[in-house]
Amino acid sequence: MTVFDEIAEKTGDDQWEEWKKEVLGARDEIAAFVAHRRLGGKAKEVIDWFEGSFNFCLQVTFNDGGPDAIIRFPGLGHTTFREEKIANEVQIIKFLREQTTIPVPRLISWGLTEDSPQHFGPFIISDFVEGVHLSDILRDPTDRKRLYLNPKIDGRTLDIIFDQIADILLQLFQFNFDRIGAISKDPTLNIWSVTGRPLTYNMNELATTAFYPVDKFPTAPFESASEYFRSLIYEHKTHLWTQRNLSTNLEDAQERYVARHLFAQLVDKYCIDDCGPFKLFCDDFRPQNMLVDPKTLRITAVLDLEFTNAMPGQYSSEPPWWLLLAGPDSYLFRGRTIEEFVAAYEPCLEQFLQAMQRAERARGTLHVDKPLSSLMRESWLTKRFWFNYAARKPFDVEVLFHNCLNEGGAGAESLDEEARAGLEPFVQMKMKQLRAYDNDCKKFL
Numbered sequence: 001m002t003v004f005d006e007i008a009e010k011t012g013d014d015q016w017e018e019w020k021k022e023v024l025g026a027r028d029e030i031a032a033f034v035a036h037r038r039l040g041g042k043a044k045e046v047i048d049w050f051e052g053s054f055n056f057c058l059q060v061t062f063n064d065g066g067p068d069a070i071i072r073f074p075g076l077g078h079t080t081f082r083e084e085k086i087a088n089e090v091q092i093i094k095f096l097r098e099q100t101t102i103p104v105p106r107l108i109s110w111g112l113t114e115d116s117p118q119h120f121g122p123f124i125i126s127d128f129v130e131g132v133h134l135s136d137i138l139r140d141p142t143d144r145k146r147l148y149l150n151p152k153i154d155g156r157t158l159d160i161i162f163d164q165i166a167d168i169l170l171q172l173f174q175f176n177f178d179r180i181g182a183i184s185k186d187p188t189l190n191i192w193s194v195t196g197r198p199l200t201y202n203m204n205e206l207a208t209t210a211f212y213p214v215d216k217f218p219t220a221p222f223e224s225a226s227e228y229f230r231s232l233i234y235e236h237k238t239h240l241w242t243q244r245n246l247s248t249n250l251e252d253a254q255e256r257y258v259a260r261h262l263f264a265q266l267v268d269k270y271c272i273d274d275c276g277p278f279k280l281f282c283d284d285f286r287p288q289n290m291l292v293d294p295k296t297l298r299i300t301a302v303l304d305l306e307f308t309n310a311m312p313g314q315y316s317s318e319p320p321w322w323l324l325l326a327g328p329d330s331y332l333f334r335g336r337t338i339e340e341f342v343a344a345y346e347p348c349l350e351q352f353l354q355a356m357q358r359a360e361r362a363r364g365t366l367h368v369d370k371p372l373s374s375l376m377r378e379s380w381l382t383k384r385f386w387f388n389y390a391a392r393k394p395f396d397v398e399v400l401f402h403n404c405l406n407e408g409g410a411g412a413e414s415l416d417e418e419a420r421a422g423l424e425p426f427v428q429m430k431m432k433q434l435r436a437y438d439n440d441c442k443k444f445l
Contacts, residue, residue: 002329002333002395002396003243003245003246003248003395004209004210004395005209005210005211005243005244005245005437006245006441006445007211007437007440007441007444007445008208008209008210008211009208009209010444010445011077012077012078012208012209013077013078014077015076015077016075016076016077016078017077019075019076019077019120019121020051020056020075022118022120023056023058023073023120024049026117026118026120027045027046027058028045028046029117029118030046030058030060030071030117030120031043031044031045031046031058031060033071033116033117034058034060034069034071034125035060035062037108037109037125038062038066038069038108038109038125040062040064040066041062041063041064041065041066042062042063042064043060043061043062043063044060044061044062044063045060045061046058046059046060047059047060047061047068051075052304053078054074054075054078054079054085054204054304054306055072055073055074055075055079055304056072056073056075057070057071057072057073058070058071059128067127067128068127068128069108069125069126069127069128070105070125070126070127070128071123071124071125072123072124072125072126073116073120073121073122073123074086074121074122074306075121076121077208078208079204079208080203080204080207080208080214081199081203081204081207081214082113082121082122083112083113083122084182084196084199085122085199085204085306085307086110086112086122086123086124086306087112087122088182088196088199088306088308088309089124089305089306089308090107090110090124091182091183091184091185092183092280092305092306092308093105093107093124093126093305094107094185095183095185095192096305099175099192100171100172101171102168102171102172102302103129103299103300103301103302104301104302104305105126105127105128105129105301105303106126106127107124107125107126108125108126108127109124109125110122110123110124110125111123129291129300129301130291130293130300131291131292131293131294131300131301132291132292132294133287133288133289133290133291133292134161134287134288134290134291134292134299135147135286135287135288135290135325137157137161137287137292137294137297138150138153138158138161138287138325139325146326146334147288147325147326147330148324148325148326149323149324149325149326149344149348151344155351157297158348158351159351159355160297161292161297161299162351162352162355162356163355163358163359164298164299165290165299165320165352165355166352166355166356166358166359167359167362167363168299168302169316169320169356169372170356170359170360170363170365170372172279172280172281172316173279173280173316173317173372175279175280176276176277176278176279177193177194177276177277177278177279177280177310178193178194178276178277178278179193179194179221179222179223179276179278179310180194180198180221180222180223180224180225180228180278180309180310180311180312181194181195181196181197181198181220181221181222181309181310182194182195182196182197182198182199182221182309182310183195183280183309183310184196194221194278194310195221196220196221197217197218197219197220197221198218198221198222198228198309198310198311199306199307199309200283200307200309200392201283201284201307201392202235202283202392202393202394203217203235204307205394205395206235206239206394210239210242210243210246210395211242211243211244212238212239212242212243213238213242216234216235216238217235218231223275224274224275224276225271225272225273225274225275225276225278225312225313225314226267226268226271226274228311228312229267229271229312229391230267232391232392233260233263233264233267235394236260236263236264236394236397237260237261237264239394239395240256240257240260241426241429244433244434244436244437245433245434245437245438246430247427247430247431247434248434250427250431253426253427253430253431254412254423254427255398255402256398257422257423257426257427258411258412258415258423259397259398259401259402259406260397260398260401261415261419262401262406262410262414262415263390263397263401263405265414266387266405269387270314270382270383270384270387270388271312271314272313272314272384273312273313273314276313277313278310278311278312278313279310279311279312279313279315279316279317280308280309280310280311280316281308281309281310281311281315281316282305282307282308283307283308283392284304284305284306284307285302285305285308285320286320286322286325287322287325289302289303289304290302290303291303312388314379314384314388315388317372317375317376317378317379318376318379318380318384318385318388318389319349319352319353319376319377319379319380319385320352321385321389323345323348323349323352324341324344324345324348327389328341328345328389328400328404329393329396329399329400332396332399332403337403338403338404349380353373353376353377356371356372356373356376357371357373360372360373383404383405386400386404386405387405390404390405
């Protein structure tokens with residue numbers, strides 16, 4: 001299961017804490033900066049701050065009675081490609097506010113590091129939106145340490161939430177793109193298109209917690225789904241070779257090598273709609289990043305859209321992995337089984353697909369050749385869901401492959417001749433890496 005490089009993590013955490021201390025020490029300057037960018041009354045003060053996995057946010061209030069504002073910085077040490085991340089997210093925010101009714105906070109201003117106070121980093125300033133995190137409404141109240149769906153949650157509550165999220169996903173699904181990558185708008189032609197490489201959640205994770213060589217990431221958009229999946233396969237293998245502590249013993253090294261090579265053989269089986277159309281997909285779209293009115297359960301904001309790209313259509317036509325709040329990898333990491341996950345997931349999936357059908361009926365898309373609800377069911381039944389999910393999980397490819405996709409129990413005997421020849425040298429190399437890593441940990445940690 002998930003193994004991060006502890007030296008990389010500590011390096012990033014130390015950078016984050018030092019940077020955060022400097023940001024908090026400049027609260028008055030930041031408040032004045034936000035007020036200047038807002039073009040309204042003077043700032044009173046920073047009244048609160050919030051930190052997530054990647055971003056640090058400060059809430060600013062003003063003396064003109066207008067709504068508070070949030071300035072959000074991607075945090076040093078926890079985020080790679082900070083400028084690119086912010087620029088991509090700004091384009092997505094503009095697109096969604098222009099083309100959909102999805103509740104995205106109003107963008108007030110944004111800029112790059114050179115534009116920010118004390119060059120703290122690129123930033124987005126937006127309206128502060130009231131609400132509580134949807135995950136807090138849905139979570140099991142008896143387990144405050146881990147995130148699981150409340151097993152006793154009222155079915156009507158889920159219907160209200162699922163109806164809204166189904167409509168959001170249906171709106172996203174209506175847009176078609178001819179390449180895979182980040183989108184932006186041509187101001188002259190007034191056309192939205194793919195103009196940059198896809199910057200994804202897993203790229204950030206690899207760069208910040210595994211010392212992944214960032215020059216090995218893709219640098220341009222992709223023309224086909226199979227080309228993109230083969231890029232992910234390359235990413236999986238590069239990660240396997242370069243993270244020194246990914247394998248903890250000889251057997252583990254062999255299992256990871258075999259699993260990643262066998263997973264690579266599944267691209268032709270599970271890749272569909274190779275030439276598109278490609279659809280908008282956000283790696284981090286989940287209840288933790290949605291705000292709701294706790295009284296009405298109305299979703300008031302969809303947040304953290306930085307990893308949204310035009311992606312293979314099969315990503316957007318898979319059922320949401322987060323219906324239980326915890327994903328299948330989290331179930332396995334916490335000592336549960338895939339069978340337990342499936343048993344809990346499938347009733348929620350049926351309820352969600354019914355909500356999707358209601359959304360399709362409301363928008364008049366239920367009777368198209370293949371409505372989104374049918375595509376989602378097909379993704380689950382064909383196990384394409386598991387292929388998609390594993391492809392996006394570079395730290396957990398092996399366990400997802402063995403538990404969900406390796407129906408015949410294939411092992412090293414199924415590798416091609418070149419891969420079989422490379423197995424033993426690889427295992428020895430990983431053990432040498434691990435010894436060097438352990439020695440460095442003694443000095444560094």
